[in-house]
Amino acid sequence: MTSKNYTETQYFTFAEDTPLTLKSGAKIGPVTLAYETYGTLNQSKSNGILIFHALTGGANAAGQHKGAKKPGWWDNMIGPGKAFDTDKYFVVCANVIGSCKGSTGPASTDPKTKKPYGLNFPIITIEDMTVTQKYLIDHLGIEKLLCCAGGSMGGLLALQWTILFPDSVESCILIATNYKHTAQQIALHEVSRQAIMTDPHWNNGDYYGKKLPATGLTLSRMIGHITYMSEESMEKKFGRKLQGKEKVGYDFTTDFEVESYLKYRGSTFVDEFDANSYLYLSKALDYFDLCEGKKLTDVLKGIKAEFLIITFSSDWLYPSYQSKDLVRGLKFNNVDVSYLEIESNYGHDAFLVEVDNQSKLIKHFLTKVTQSRK
Amino acid sequence: MTERLDYKIIIDMIKPHSHVLDLGCGDGALLSKLRETKDCKVTGIEISEKAIYACMEKGVTAVQGDIDSSLSDYSDNRFDYVILNESVQQVLHPEKVILESLRIGKKAIVGIPNFCHASSRFQLFFNGQVPITRWLPYKWYNTPNLRFLSIKDFRQFCFEKNIRIEEERGLRPHYEVTFWRNFLAHNGIFLLSQT
Structure with missing residues (x-):
């Protein structure tokens, strides 16, 4: 995919007949997710990578839409020869439920009233966002992802995936994220x-x-x-x-x-x-707490994926110590985890900016995961 | 580059298919060799950002952290071997680190620089200055070493702490020293286990 090959958003709708029950107990349906894919899914369907976007991101992670002024939000990380190498991997990025970038959200039409949901839209959790994306991955025929990855809010989803669907992912990359939202956040x-x-x-x-x-x-x-x-x-x-x-x-x-x-x-x-x-x-994001009263080391028990966790020295919104706690919990549970705090002045934005250093880590991590999967 | 003799000795000590943790693993060269030659499952702990990139490049799992505070997270007997090669003299609490290594590892391999080999002793005796050798090139004000010990000191430590020395090897840069190790060897490598 070069910049000349424009990318296009696709749509997947489900829960049309039976509505989806959310974590809060509320029901919603139908649900549409906007998504994009880059690269080709191999025959054994073993090269799928799911990328989760941050708070205000969308499905357009890489490449450029026709007529758009700028490329996708992680275009410098996803593409041929890049960190998430689309010559090797099949990369999927979906807009989360509740957003406004093509997926069902408060601006969508409520089938009951034929008017925009507004505040009638049910409260969505990180778990709900993750579960809805599992429907998409099932729809794409991928039983087990090679990797799920994300920065900031995307990291929370990636982490949640490894816990909700431990058998459906080989590895996980978390960048500038946390396992529970703190008082300051x-x-x-x-x-x-x-x-x-x-x-x-x-x-x-x-x-x-x-x-x-x-x-x-x-x-x-x-x-x-x-x-x-x-x-x-x-x-x-x-x-x-x-x-x-x-x-x-x-x-x-x-x-x-x-x-x-x-x-x-x-x-x-x-x-x-x-x-x-x-x-x-x-x-x-604020509701997100992986522990919910339990010990972190207990919550992480069922994880089967191996991890790469990256933080940035000047990120005060998601400071390194939070990820380090997670690393400790994973180490305790014998999970294979690599961790690095990248020295950077860019604050939380670093995960969008520090391309070279992140690419080095991610590329080799994915190679290792691919090799150990054999 | 010729193969490092200390790596060769350490690799000899480790049984195939073991789970190995290297504390202060540097660029991951030793771990990567262990994986290739002995099919070991390997993890490294290293403080330097640059070294972590080098580890990842070799496909070695690496966690950035300092040795002193990184060990309490691991459960008992989690590893078959914990390696502390040329790093124990640079940690703040060597006693704690060695004992912790023997808690999380069934065995520990400790490589130390021998500060009391012949040329150091001569320098100290005849010059009246702290020894500076090709192998320990630092001055008192810029050395990364916090602890200065000899092979004999380390044996004594193990005796006092009830740690079993299963194997002791002495080496100079290009060959092994099989006798008078505390006098002739530049480095000592010990295979330790809990008694």
């Missing part, structure tokens, strides 16, 4: 959610076809962006540089470049993402 999300929910245009989630809660969503994205960067990367990128000014204005207009950057990234996000999806997905 929940707190940051709650501020983002409040930004949306206090926007009068949010209107209890009923804004489709009306004026969007743009101010709230912009603000929530601005907060998000701060958490994705490190102090050092911000200082390097912006410092105290002024935006189109020689000196500060002594007023409340935009003075600094960093202000302008956040406002820009926030406002463009309004065209790209649905505010309700942001609420549902961030809530799913």
Whole structure:
């Protein structure tokens, strides 16, 4: 797949007759998942890799859509000769349920009311996202994935997969992620959610076809962006540089470049993402706790996959110690695990930026897994 | 590059198909050899980021971490062998690390630099300075070594801690030393087990 070969999103719909029961007990159906595939599934169907996206990502992980301005969110990692080498592997990436990038979510039409779900959309958990993607992988005829992989929220899904479906995956790559959301992570999300929910245009989630809660969503994205960067990367990128000014204005207009950057990234996000999806997905992350009162070492007992876990030194949103706890739990359970904290200034964003170092690790890890599978 | 004699001796000590943990595994060269020649299942612990890339390149499972704090996570007798080659003198708590190695491993292989071989002794005696040799080239202010011991010191440690020495080998860079090891050998390699 080169950039000349445009990629296209496909759709898989299930739970049409019998609705799917979610973790909360709520039911939903039908469910559509948007997904893309890259590379070719081999005859023994043993080269499948499932990639999970982060909070605001989508199925377009690699290649470019016709007419799109930019390639998929992990295009520098997925493709021929890249970390996830599509000459060797069959890579699948699906948009999670609850999102707004083609899969069933709060902006989708509720079959009962023929109107957008809005807040009638059931609460979704990381487990639900994982289970729905298992339907897709079954549909594609893959009994056992060679690997499931993801960064940030995608990492939670990948980890969840190894526990829910231990016999359906050989290996797992977790990047800049955690095994439970901590108080700080929940707190940051709650501020983002409040930004949306206090926007009068949010209107209890009923804004489709009306004026969007743009101010709230912009603000929530601005907060998000701060958490994705490190102090050092911000200082390097912006410092105290002024935006189109020689000196500060002594007023409340935009003075600094960093202000302008956040406002820009926030406002463009309004065209790209649905505010309700942001609420549902961030809530799913906050509900995520692999342990749920149990000991981590006990929860990890049934895992059969081997692991590669990567963190970044300046990531304060998903700090390394959280992954190190997980490494300890896996070691205790005799799980084959490799771990590295990559020295990087890019904060949480590093998993999208530190391509070379991650590629080195992932490429060799996948080769090892392929060889040991024989 | 000629094969490292210490690797050869360590590989000789390990039975085929064993599960091996190497503490301070560096670029994973020893583990990768063990996997190839003895079909061992291998894991390394290493602090350096660069070394972890080298391990992964060789297909060696590697966990970044420091030796002192990495061992408590493993259950008892998890490994057939735990290797501490040229790393025990650099850890903060060597006693704890060796005892932990013998808890998580059925056997431990410890390779130490012998700080009391002949040329060191001559330098100390005649120059009145801390010895600097081709094999221990550091000065007091830049050495990574925290502990200075001899083969004899290590034997004594094992005796005091009730650790069985199943095998003791002494070596100079290109050949083995079979007698007067504490005087002639630059390094000692011990195969240990719990008594």
